[in-house]
Amino acid sequence: MLKLPQNIKDFLTETGELSSFAYRFFREGFKPRYEVREFIHQCFVIGYKSLPLVGLTAFIIGLVLTMQLRPSMVKYGVEVQIPAMVGVAIMREIGPIVTALIFAGKIGSSIGAELGSMKVTEQIDAMEVSGTNPFKYLVVTRTLAATLMLPLLVTYSDAISLFGSYLGVNLYEPLTFKLFFKKVIDNLVYIDVIPAFIKTFFFGFAVGIIGCYKGYFSSKGTEGVGHSANSSVVVSSVVIFILDLIAVQVADLFQ
Amino acid sequence: MKNTVETDVIQINGLCKRFGSNKVLDHFDLNLQRGENLVVLGKSGSGKSVLIKCIIGLIQPEHGKIKVLGKNVLNLNQVELDEIRVKVAFLFQSNALYDSMTVRENLEFPLRRHSFQLTPDEVNAMVIEALQNVGLEHTIDMMPAELSGGMRKRIALARTLILKPEIILYDEPTTGLDPITSLEIIALINKIREKYQTSSMIISHDMKCVKLVADRIAMLIDGKCYAIGTYDALSASTDEKVRQFFN
Numbered sequence: 001m002l003k004l005p006q007n008i009k010d011f012l013t014e015t016g017e018l019s020s021f022a023y024r025f026f027r028e029g030f031k032p033r034y035e036v037r038e039f040i041h042q043c044f045v046i047g048y049k050s051l052p053l054v055g056l057t058a059f060i061i062g063l064v065l066t067m068q069l070r071p072s073m074v075k076y077g078v079e080v081q082i083p084a085m086v087g088v089a090i091m092r093e094i095g096p097i098v099t100a101l102i103f104a105g106k107i108g109s110s111i112g113a114e115l116g117s118m119k120v121t122e123q124i125d126a127m128e129v130s131g132t133n134p135f136k137y138l139v140v141t142r143t144l145a146a147t148l149m150l151p152l153l154v155t156y157s158d159a160i161s162l163f164g165s166y167l168g169v170n171l172y173e174p175l176t177f178k179l180f181f182k183k184v185i186d187n188l189v190y191i192d193v194i195p196a197f198i199k200t201f202f203f204g205f206a207v208g209i210i211g212c213y214k215g216y217f218s219s220k221g222t223e224g225v226g227h228s229a230n231s232s233v234v235v236s237s238v239v240i241f242i243l244d245l246i247a248v249q250v251a252d253l254f255q
Numbered sequence: 256m257k258n259t260v261e262t263d264v265i266q267i268n269g270l271c272k273r274f275g276s277n278k279v280l281d282h283f284d285l286n287l288q289r290g291e292n293l294v295v296l297g298k299s300g301s302g303k304s305v306l307i308k309c310i311i312g313l314i315q316p317e318h319g320k321i322k323v324l325g326k327n328v329l330n331l332n333q334v335e336l337d338e339i340r341v342k343v344a345f346l347f348q349s350n351a352l353y354d355s356m357t358v359r360e361n362l363e364f365p366l367r368r369h370s371f372q373l374t375p376d377e378v379n380a381m382v383i384e385a386l387q388n389v390g391l392e393h394t395i396d397m398m399p400a401e402l403s404g405g406m407r408k409r410i411a412l413a414r415t416l417i418l419k420p421e422i423i424l425y426d427e428p429t430t431g432l433d434p435i436t437s438l439e440i441i442a443l444i445n446k447i448r449e450k451y452q453t454s455s456m457i458i459s460h461d462m463k464c465v466k467l468v469a470d471r472i473a474m475l476i477d478g479k480c481y482a483i484g485t486y487d488a489l490s491a492s493t494d495e496k497v498r499q500f501f502n
Contacts, residue, residue, distance in 0.1 A: 122348070125347065129340050129344075131365065131368040133333075
């Protein structure tokens with residue numbers, strides 16, 4: 001009989017457990033009692049508190065992308081197309097993927113560490129004996145908030161990136177914001193925007209559910225908490241790339 | 256003479272729990288009588304914490320029966336289990352205070368979660384009363400991280416008291432505390448019993464604590480209730496396994 005190597009067995013086991021955890025989210029998440037107050041709090045923590053980091057990185061990316069593109073575009077005499085090219089690149093790919101990766105680093109690690117710490121200090125058990133379903137209170141609220149906040153953050157990040165790009169263009173030649181914005185919009189079609197927006201819900205869900213899964217099943221004390229935070233980021237980053245690959249294939253079917 | 260079954264608030268029969276090949280509880284039997292302090296004594300890793308987590312429904316045993324206030328907790332649905340958990344409080348070994356909440360929010364949490372119809376003034380009065388019981392009213396707006404180990408233990412005790420439980424399960428209440436703070440916690444445990452007529456099951460291997468709080472002691476050895484009796488009776492035992500705890 002074929003014997004699988006241990007690391008493949010572990011991978012398959014963890015994938016199965018994570019799938020079961022995600023299934024439990026859908027099974028329990030939409031039944032009362034609804035943790036509305038905690039969900040709103042998590043939207044604030046996950047969404048609002050990520051604005052400065054996401055904004056800063058988005059601005060730098062927009063600016064740097066424009067500055068890096070310019071020499072090649074000038075060489076071929078098409079520098080006038082920079083806004084259009086940056087617009088498509090940011091809206092289709094760079095905005096969603098970079099924001100999702102930063103989100104995974106900030107939110108995935110924070111959820112993994114927070115839940116991991118709660119697990120090893122028995123706070124999750126304490127919640128259960130206080131008449132609270134910890135899965136709903138901790139996992140459903142955080143995962144739902146991550147799923148809904150990431151698309152908003154990506155929209156915000158796209159706008160800031162385009163503003164950075166506009167400043168990048170203006171470092172070399174004056175261009176009005178209205179004209180820059182027109183060039184961006186004129187070259188965008190629905191297929192650039194809609195699939196890119198839809199995939200961010202999946203990215204957000206992946207970051208939320210993986211962070212919660214890693215934290216919820218944390219063990220081995222403080223070392224386990226560190227491992228939960230670290231592996232939340234690593235696994236969700238890889239999953240984001242895999243989902244992106246799938247999203248591109250699906251979007252291509254509608255081209 | 257009173258019927259002992261009627262006075263028992265917890266009855267455990269034939270409880271079995273294993274983790275892998277490690278049999279932690281092996282047909283364990285025990286009863287907690289109304290109003291008594293029962294200490295469960297055993298070595299580290301002998302299954303004492305597993306036992307009380309089974310009682311409160313945090314761990315599912317493989318076999319056996321656990322009757323709490325007349326109801327078999329292993330057959331209860333979630334709503335019924337939550338009803339039992341209003342009457343049975345649990346003091347965790349690590350205190351389990353919510354790091355992200357103030358002392359006030361920690362104490363309000365069980366009140367808000369158990370769906371009581373309480374006004375904000377009533378909630379505030381209950382929080383203050385619970386804090387007065389442990390002598391820490393001034394910490395009401397502090398975060399758990401700002402408190403000492405002993406204060407955290409007392410706040411955790413205040414949180415277990417806030418629902419006015421009939422039974423309190425203490426998981427090693429004096430572990431990790433200095434001797435003076437340990438004595439304060441022991442005094443609080445006795446004070447709570449007197450004031451609220453609670454029945455308590457106390458997990459410990461701190462013999463000073465055991466001597467000061469126990470009405471009866473149950474010895475958990477090899478997964479079974481090996482011996483049960485008062486401190487004086489057990490300390491006078493000639494059984495080698497029992498004696499090693501009292502030497």
